[in-house]
Amino acid sequence: MAKLRYGMVGGGPGAFIGEAHRKAISLDATAELVAGCFSRNHEKCLAQGEILGIAPQRCYPDYREMARAEAAREDGISFVVVVTPNNTHYEICKAFLEAGIHVACDKPLVTTVSEAEELERLAKDKGLLFMVTYTYTGHVTMKFMRDLIRGGEIGTVRTVMAEYPQGWLYKENDWGGKQGEWRCDPAQSGRVNCLGDLGTHVENAVATVTGLKIKRVLAKMDVVVPGRKLDDNDQILVEYEGGATGINWTSQFAIGCDNSLRLRIYGSKGSLLWFQETPEEVTLIREDGIPNIIKRGYGAVTPGAAKYGRLPSGHTEGWLEAMGNLYDSFAACVQAKNQGSFMEDMIDYPTIEEGVNGLKYVEACLKSNEKGNIWVSL
């Protein structure tokens, strides 16, 4: 089976997230990077291309040209990875979809629901695959929890306590460097900061694991650290369809928290606990109240989750492996598309539908907050 070829938009020198995507894809060598528009500055693009071993003629000065040219090549890319700033995703994704190229795009997908829905429609019309890289859902343990809940292990979900606090922006007049500056700047980030960056991960993680759909939200979005202009602490009441409830909390000033995405899911027959910073384990508690700590690699892990593990239990896997898992499923689907054997149920990665849901969530929260913390339906 020939290796897939892919291209990248963004991911120039020093761009953390682009390099992370490349490393994740290279983990299982499922696809080879052959083209890129790594920077709007063509010099920088060429320099990065040289480092990455990309032929100069496939280091494009413009993403539109890249989409066209790669679509036209016999050995053109099968998919593109979009890792540019947030507010450029829409145009870039659209260009590649129109050129008939599958897309993997970093989250958050775009800035409005309508843009997201347009991309969703376009992908559907063209029969193209579209992944939104909510990395955390790639963890074996996340897939395991999803399987446990589907299998009825904890009964009906009653309430979900979900949170993703960080602490790096706790300080007045400290903008967290390049990463923080654009997030905190309304001109670049739009109306939302913390909720867009972290809140969408929370929403997506809960949805992926529990299968619950949000019915309505009541959001308190606060601007706390002196000098900030956008939300840096979001405390949100959630009602899910079917009656479950929950709280989603995100913060950027919670000193001592790094990427502290945590899920605590309470059902009628048991509970599940998960923490992103120790992603190799799940705590399952059944009706006897006894925590069972189940690790990736154990016999108890469901096959649909276990298959993503690369190393025996005790050899820790981390964030890159989680992202690699998303790409493994995505690449397998792209291959199947190429070979005409694709089936919908092969998809085991976050799709554009989840990207759309993330934006709906953000918009409903913004509306709730603006109106004084009232319930807003999604």
Next chain:
Amino acid sequence: MAKLRYGMVGGGPGAFIGEAHRKAISLDATAELVAGCFSRNHEKCLAQGEILGIAPQRCYPDYREMARAEAAREDGISFVVVVTPNNTHYEICKAFLEAGIHVACDKPLVTTVSEAEELERLAKDKGLLFMVTYTYTGHVTMKFMRDLIRGGEIGTVRTVMAEYPQGWLYKENDWGGKQGEWRCDPAQSGRVNCLGDLGTHVENAVATVTGLKIKRVLAKMDVVVPGRKLDDNDQILVEYEGGATGINWTSQFAIGCDNSLRLRIYGSKGSLLWFQETPEEVTLIREDGIPNIIKRGYGAVTPGAAKYGRLPSGHTEGWLEAMGNLYDSFAACVQAKNQGSFMEDMIDYPTIEEGVNGLKYVEACLKSNEKGNIWVSL
């Protein structure tokens, strides 16, 4: 110094909480039980009195008679401990206050704000001490956190994530035995179950440790487990005076949680983490993001907290010691009152003012919930 004498109302055979109070008081032998109205059934009262070594003539059939008789004795009790069901506290406490006897009453204090305020007024008018036994605040580690925050160690408090989930009432048609039945029964508990039992502990713990006063609440009080008639899951947004925010969560169906009172306090210069089920330690995180786990008995603990420890670090103290600490301070104050040396700043236990605040909190939450989860000021 003569040992104090005290009496008890409630605490008959098999009553867990009465026995717990007696054990806590006996820990440091600060006061001796000499009188009681242990049961409305006089036979039972006498039987319990015999077990406890109380003279039969001081085993009273009626608490009013007890108040009168003990007030009249030269060797009468200095204080009474009230550990009867909730809805009887008001009349009992009133009787003893009117008889000029100091009162220690189990929480929640009474069932309405107006009753609470009346008791508060009465105690004040009579110059009597009134403790409400919010046990958890007696932990050395809680007092240590209070001192750290007062000392500015974590700067200005920005947000407080507080919770007290339990799991014992997760099951349909299982009422948790005698303890659960009355709590879940509107006829005995009034309009509130989980929030009264657990939510008041959360409110009080945050207030004690941070010194923050609640400005307003937005409460979602849900009746979740099939068959329940009162709230068993409460998710509450809080705004404090001065601008801090928080979430208070309590639940009775969170499988795997026992008495999982947890505080996470995020300030402008650091954070504090505390968990009731490992009460011997506090996690303090300063601006470098590094958790410091400080244990009771360590040199780093402030003197005002450290003095309550009985055992060297590593010899675990628990819930009884926490309650004992409350009584140590209360007994010292009663002694000082008896000797005319009492000063207000000697008080290091939860007073009736905190009992009043707990009821205000409950009433505001009930109102918020009834009106569809709107903000209600306290």
Next chain:
Amino acid sequence: MAKLRYGMVGGGPGAFIGEAHRKAISLDATAELVAGCFSRNHEKCLAQGEILGIAPQRCYPDYREMARAEAAREDGISFVVVVTPNNTHYEICKAFLEAGIHVACDKPLVTTVSEAEELERLAKDKGLLFMVTYTYTGHVTMKFMRDLIRGGEIGTVRTVMAEYPQGWLYKENDWGGKQGEWRCDPAQSGRVNCLGDLGTHVENAVATVTGLKIKRVLAKMDVVVPGRKLDDNDQILVEYEGGATGINWTSQFAIGCDNSLRLRIYGSKGSLLWFQETPEEVTLIREDGIPNIIKRGYGAVTPGAAKYGRLPSGHTEGWLEAMGNLYDSFAACVQAKNQGSFMEDMIDYPTIEEGVNGLKYVEACLKSNEKGNIWVSL
């Protein structure tokens, strides 16, 4: 049922361990202190007696007189608690045994095997009960582990990793105050320091929980901190009868360790993990490798262990409760002796036989170390 009466030798003003024993006994009010020889200085003895509410005529200047006088009284003590320095235990215990009074003695019992055996013989001849207060074995969780192993839950024990490091004597020329000075002084402690104080706890904890008997030891006893004269770090290989092996480690300079008694027991079908500083839980791992964290108060705890709990799960119990549990069983046995209903299998506390075993262990280790770390049989 009349309350038992007991006396105490030692436990004068400021003596931590005497006060701890009194608190532990008072927890369940199983016995009342009515006599004592609290200090060799009679003034101090009387002063302490007054604080404790003991009649002056029962505050004895001499333990021998106390033994005689109490034995002669109709309302004399049923048992004595010996909490004096180690090297005085033998004479004191002997005096009370000879007077026909049951004995509870702090550990380590005495300083030589022959003294210990003599006391054992004496108690047996007189039909008297003799408890050695290895406090940690009183924990509900310890009894639970013992029951699990007896019930075959983890199969045959293969190896036991046991340790009890402390850190308080890590510093050169710092003798840890009054507590440390006598321990580190050969004139007062004899040939052993760390192994006597901590090593006997380790030996006893393993024996109690596993039921294993030590066949032979190979001991490395080091004097590490500059200025010390006795062992402060002991690393010991153990072979048990039946073939199991183990390592016992104790230290006094392990910075960051308080009372870090830890047991890790590996059997043919499962493992058990326990840590003294979180004594409310046991980790049981069966063949699937999944840790099950079982807490005191849970339904899974065996009845013979569960019955010692005083508080519902989630209300932490600690070290005092563990000691209280020893006294509960001891007092029940003394009562049964008094009433003629005693049966051997009622004993659920560490007996003098265990005190003898502790001394045999220490002597074998000393011999092994002196001979250059060779195997020495017990």
Next chain:
Amino acid sequence: MAKLRYGMVGGGPGAFIGEAHRKAISLDATAELVAGCFSRNHEKCLAQGEILGIAPQRCYPDYREMARAEAAREDGISFVVVVTPNNTHYEICKAFLEAGIHVACDKPLVTTVSEAEELERLAKDKGLLFMVTYTYTGHVTMKFMRDLIRGGEIGTVRTVMAEYPQGWLYKENDWGGKQGEWRCDPAQSGRVNCLGDLGTHVENAVATVTGLKIKRVLAKMDVVVPGRKLDDNDQILVEYEGGATGINWTSQFAIGCDNSLRLRIYGSKGSLLWFQETPEEVTLIREDGIPNIIKRGYGAVTPGAAKYGRLPSGHTEGWLEAMGNLYDSFAACVQAKNQGSFMEDMIDYPTIEEGVNGLKYVEACLKSNEKGNIWVSL
């Protein structure tokens, strides 16, 4: 800078460790695989080569031929990775060293000290680099601890408690599949099983982090699980030069342990704790006894360790990254060799000297055990 080219001996289809090395090298794309002798079966070798994208003419049927041919090519490999079974390492490494090619070899290096020393001499004579892939020492946190100890942060090391228990071979007549069978078979593994596989990791981890050299050992190597012929539980007393002591424990039947390499290092001014299964953090305890939990990515991490991190703190890195770190340093040294800029102090990976030390440790332990657990000098 041109990418390095490397070859591999071993790592055929289904070989876990070969694939792991390839993934680790690919993480930072420091070298490209261009040649291999992946299997003694040439068909299999070619098949694997095709999957890996290696030209058929560089898929060699014989490692000697590969060494010769690659050494002769202008575009030949700069280094070879040897991931064959243990007992073949010697001949293979020798062949490549003789051909002038740098070597990275899996641990344990070879089966006797003399073979190891011969390879060491050969590498030295030829001026070639030789890495032994003790993966765990690649963790940022391990390098951080090394730096802390070198910097005097915990004073003089006094005792080291080191262990690496596993549980996968706990079961009678269960040989743990392909991985276990050869380890447990004297014909393939020689005289040692558990100590060679796990004990060498322990020895190397302690040496790397503390800089201590072993003076002598007293080893108890037991064959415990019925049916085993080689050691599956090793409990070893260690004396280091300079007077520090320690215990090294390894086991294959410790149910509940996966890759539970744990270091606890106690110095005169502080302690360091580390656990391989949570490799993102180090616990540093200074004289105040307060655990400081320091994570990879924090400002407190020393620059020499921090530079190996790829992801911000909170994005977990794991075992592959640790191995990748070894290769990053090795590849940088190989590049420097190629460019004539190599300096000894550039080496930040385990060298053949450490491989030799591992074998000396194993041989001394075997001798100690055979002679009845006596001290044997290294």
